[in-house]
Amino acid sequence: MSPISRAAWHQSVGAVVIVWMLVAAAAVTAHRFVPEATWLMVHTFTLGVATNALFIWTNHFTTSILRSRPPRSRRGEALVLAALNVGIIATGAGMVAGHTALTGIGAGILSLAVLAHAVRLGRQLASALPARFTFAVRAYVMAAALFVPGIIAGFALSLPDLSASMSAALRGAHLSFNVLGWIGLPIIGTLLTLWPTILRTRLPESAERAARRYLPWLAITVVGAAGGALAIPLIAGTGLPSGLLVGLGVLAFVAVALAILVPLARDTQPQLDTTFPALSVAAGAVWLLASLVVFGLSLIAGEAIVVLSSLGRFVLPILAGGVAQIVLGALGYLLPVVAGGGPTAVRVRNVRANAGGVWRVALLNLALAIYVLGSVSLVIVAASVTALAAALATVYCLISALLPVTPAQAEAAPPPEIRRDGTRAPKPGALKPTLAALMATSLIVVAAAAADPAGAGLRTAQQATSPAAAAVATTGETTEVTIDIKAMRFVPDLVEVPAGNRLVINLENSDDQAHDLVLPSGAATERISPGATATLDAGVITEDIEGWCSIAGHRQMGMVFHIKVAGSADTAPSPEHDHSAHAPAPRADFDLAGEMDPTRYRDPVLAPLPPASGPVTHNLTFDVTEETIEVAPGLTQNIWLFNAQMPGPTLHGRVGDTFVITLVNKGTMGHSIDFHAGALAPDEPMRTIEPGESLVYTFTATRSGIWMYHCSTAPMSLHIANGMYGAVVIEPPDLPAVDHSFVLVQGESYYGPDGQIADAAKIASGQHDTTHFNGYPNQYVAHPLQVTVGQRVRFWVLDAGVAVPLSFHIVGGQFDTVFKEGAYLLQPGNELSGGSQALGLMAAEGGFVELVFPEAGTYTFVNHIMVEAERGAKGQVVVTK
Structure with missing residues (x-):
């Protein structure tokens, strides 16, 4: 049997990564209906997509950098890749089924595959002749070595009866070893060679010097961050900031990464490259480093147990904004090149991979920004769906880049980027697709806000008052009250206001979740976070009014507020002000949050x-x-x-x-x-x-x-x-x-x-x-x-x-x-x-x-x-x- 060609190999293993991308997308889409949804969403990407991609491409780059002789057989590499995926599947099955032994078996297989991968790279490095970019291969070996304790920490997290401090320590170490070490270190090492290649330029000597000097320090910061995390149980209860050490380790990682990447970005190419790989990789690097800065500062400023127990707000920008965009951008450049077929076929595949590239990058990043910064539930959902759609569009383009090139397509291939006279062909403009993506994202936000106006802080115009209310004279005086929110109740839930007075309500949220106050007139507060306050101008009060919290289900659970005109008789709300006609009205004659008869x-x-x-x-x-x-x-x-x-x-x-x-x-x-x-x-x-x-x-x-x-x-x-x-x-x-x-x-x-x-x-x-x-x-x-x-x-x-x-x-x-x-x-x-x-x-x-x-x-x-x-x-x- 003849050895498999490089093109056929990369088409096959590229398909593995793409399949995991689709699995990850399915996990995100169906997360409300599957067990261990959070674990699956994170790990189908980090283990399925990122780890497979790192195994495949660090092998590829090692062979290229060291100028090693191409392997006669891919059997060993295929076996290690197969073992890796068996370990991933077994670990996931064990987590979903709650079967600790199966999780341990999966983690063990995964660790053995990683060690085999590290040995393979180490042997190539030891037997290779001196080469210019060996520092990148050393980064790959260090990353694999750091991944193994990260896998062990991840398995330990699945064990029962962990204390809160031990759980936080293991989670911090797991994140440090896996995200900073296994993913971050090889990404930075690869960018040193891949980024100039994407831009069709040479690696600047300044960046090469920085890489040789600082890449080993990058591994040291990973160990420092993990060690700081494992020290949390020792620090907890001493009065010292338990997140200080791990936070400093994360920030040190970012500082060293910047010391390596700043010369690379500064001295490669000043003009903007508008191809999809360049835009996606650049955006991903910014998201990754900025998100890690926020994460590190949060650990230093907050309690480590609290921060590491609620990683959701950090996971999306780090993984989706950072790692995913770098991986997608890198594949957008690499797959057309390694799929083979000659220069003409590569140019055709590049066109496929870059189709709508600016649009896809802009849409994805705008949606991610809205997701991270937003507070309106429907807007956040719409943003996440938009970001997922943009990512899936990129997956489609990657699949297209691997498909065969027909003679007709080769005939219509674009000319080479570098012309015969040495000049470059002009790049497509980025302004129009960026503006189009901005407009599309704005329409999505407006539509979502219109569907949830209370959540978005949008209010309808003041409704017409009843004839009886119109006859009440305005006094020109203001009544100001302070209302607290506790245990899903407005406290007090009734205020009396002289007829004709303007009412100003100072609302304090002492509950553990966000609430608002909406009046039939359309006057309302924004969503008030726990511990926050808001002021609502209820306008001139001419009749009895019933307000409520507009968040789904809260009104039905009793979050109703009554404004009563002083001296008026108790009356039921008039039909035109009865906003509960389409929902069961909560009983007002008992309060689950009230005091019980002892x-x-x-x-x-x-x-x-x-x-x-x-x-x-x-x-x-x-x-x-x-x-x-x-x-x-x-x-x-x-x-x-x-x-x-x-x-x-x-x-x-x-x-x-x-x-x-x-x-x-x-x-x-x-x-x-x-x-x-x-x-x-x-x-x-x-x-x-x-x-x-x-x-x-x-x-x-x-x-x-x-x-x-x-x-x-x-x-x-x-x-x-x-x-x-x-x-x-x-x-x-x-x-x-x-x-x-x-x-x-x-x-x-x-x-x-x-x-x-x-x-x-x-x-x-x-x-x-x-x-x-x-x-x-x-x-x-x-x-x-x-x-x-x-x-x-x-x-x-x-x-x-x-x-x-x-x-x-x-x-x-x-x-x-x-x-x-x-x-x-x-x-x-x-x-x-x-x-x-x-x-x-x-x-x-x-x-x-x-x-x-x-x-x-x-x-x-x-x-x-x-x-x-x-x-x-x-x-x-x-x-x-």
Whole structure:
């Protein structure tokens, strides 16, 4: 078999890079629908695109620079490239599946491929004759050597139970070794030879001297930045700025890079080259270095743990603005050259690669700038889609550059760039396509802002007032108020203003997310970031007005603000000012962020059972009452209760125990009870008894679990939703003791009018108002559970329904024990078996989970069907040292 030609080889391996480009684009497009989306978006590019490109082209440049004899066979290079991609795929599969062992195997294969690549380059360097640009090859070898500890740090990040400081340290080291070392170092080394080649000129001696002097220092700054990151756990808690060392390392990298690149840019070619490769590479270098400066300064000025835990704002400009543009620009020059076919074919391929080049570069960079600097959600989305479209257009051009050249195309090829008289052919102008890209981007921004005028700070003209309002005389006086935003509420949410006064509202945002205030007149604030303030001139107040936060979902969650004319009667908003006609209006008679009645607090602690030598009989009386109690801050309902509790008392026993329950109906209607923990014919014990009657319900617990009980009188859904449910905990045999045990019973409420019973129509349609643990929404946010670091904690969890499923999750926690519906799904002891993030339960299902909190902090437990958490199914665990 004859050896593969250089053109055929580069067409094949170029296709590998292009396939990874398409995979990366798919990951970005479908990120909302795939697991581990952030990891995939970043690493399909950094590992798939950039790493494959670096393997291929550093091999190519090494052979060219050292003038090595072309390899007789590409088999070894192909095997290393294949191993690289197997490692990338295995690592990605392990991350997506949450399989640590597979991630480790992938990282190991990846590391071996990198080492093989470094050995190949090192051998060529050692056996080569002296050459002018050996400093670039040394940069490639150093980069590969730095990549291996970066891979190890990346794998360590996938391990469970990392502290916040250790996670930040590993993330900082991973970024330093991989982005600065593996990607940044060879990019700068390659630019020294590639940039003059793109410009059809020679490398200036000034740039060559700078490269020989400073490239080794570039590797030293990478090690310094990584070392500074790994020192974060040692610095954290000392009062010293934990990001100082790693930030200085990043800035030192930029400083050394500038010392190398400034002479290169200054002394190559003064006039602007408008070809796609030159524009893309230049723009990418500016984005890369500027983004790294911002990143380094952020690390120095901020807390390293915070900065390194929220890398999203740095990743896009570094990777998409910097690395991607350099890679695309380099390929735009290299692929037409190496695809072969002779000078005429190369010129045809260059035309394909450069088609619309100025337009593509301008559009991509304008969109990226809007994305980075913008704050309006729809504008940001439109900018990201535009940037992706521009990048995909470049991918299309690269694919086109690899396609065969027909005789007709060769006949129509443009003349050589260097004419016979030594002059250059004129380059296409850049002004018109740049202006066109600017105009297109502006139209996209305007369209997105028009679709979200509140987010963009655009307001409609003042609407005409009603006849009654027009009759109010203007006083010429101004009322000024200060309103705070806390916990998704305006505080206070009502102000009174004398009729005819002008109202000025000073708005302070003490919440943890952005909000605004919009009035029916069109007057509104811009989006106010956390900690920021804004002033709104509401104009002359002539009638009662209702304002709201315009961010999607916030109004429905209760962010409503009322302006009342002093002395006016309470009235519903007039139809012309009712902007909620197309959305369900939030109930105004309760406030999930308000203060709860302290008598409604339900202690979730499950006390340990006393020692017993055999089965125990539990005798209890359940009184059924109908009482009006607070069910949410500011709202009461007439609730039907077992022993004046919602949910009813928690029963606790072991397998073999007998429960004798005397049910006494002290209400005004028929009620009953059904214990799922007992297996017996329902006819007698579960019958409905009338007011004043009683029955004795006896059952023996023969199986372990957390079992529901409830009233079974028709309509059963109404009786359960109105409070008649509870839990029976039957411990499995030999259940180990734990430091803390809690019982959480989820239910949902369908509120009727204040003081009345649940709304049966809402129950039938599934339109519940709140979801809660132990009968009251958000009560464990107001009264968090308290545990200590290192203690084992067990949560018994029951979904009482009526209909809402429960996905029980603790933010920041991982369960090492899961027991669901009578069986262990996961037990500690075999660490390779993994962990659990959520206990999924349907109505009337239950189980328990266990975990150990590794460090102090506040952990939130939620129903991870997040709309239910936002309706009140959440609480907090405060973990102290």
